[in-house]
Amino acid sequence: MREFEDCSYCGGRxxxxxxxxxxxxxxxxxxxxxNVPTGVCEQCGEKYYRASVLKQIEKKVxxxxxxxxxxIPLVKYAAR
Ligand SMILES: [Zn+2]
Numbered sequence: 001m002r003e004f005e006d007c008s009y010c011g012g013r014x015x016x017x018x019x020x021x022x023x024x025x026x027x028x029x030x031x032x033x034x035n036v037p038t039g040v041c042e043q044c045g046e047k048y049y050r051a052s053v054l055k056q057i058e059k060k061v062x063x064x065x066x067x068x069x070x071x072i073p074l075v076k077y078a079a080r
Contacts, residue, residue: 004039004048012043019047023061031061 004014018035036057039048 003050007041007044007046007048009046010041010044012041014039014041014046014048016040021049021057023057025061031057033057 003016006012007014016037017040019038019040021033021036021038022029023031023033037050037053039050040046041048
């Protein structure tokens, strides 16, 4: 079974890449995460995040909201 559906915009193949994700809380950057496993369309570059990955990020950002910026170790996002 493939990890990602074809791109819903252009129908291109979506492959997993490790990308940097910037999280915003309102207009403020709250977190920058490197190497987040993300589905990226090979044609148009549209990004697809897995729900499980987004949940992990959300939890971390909420827990550490008081800090102006956080860096989250990438090992936590090992693909499964
Ligand atoms: Zn696409």
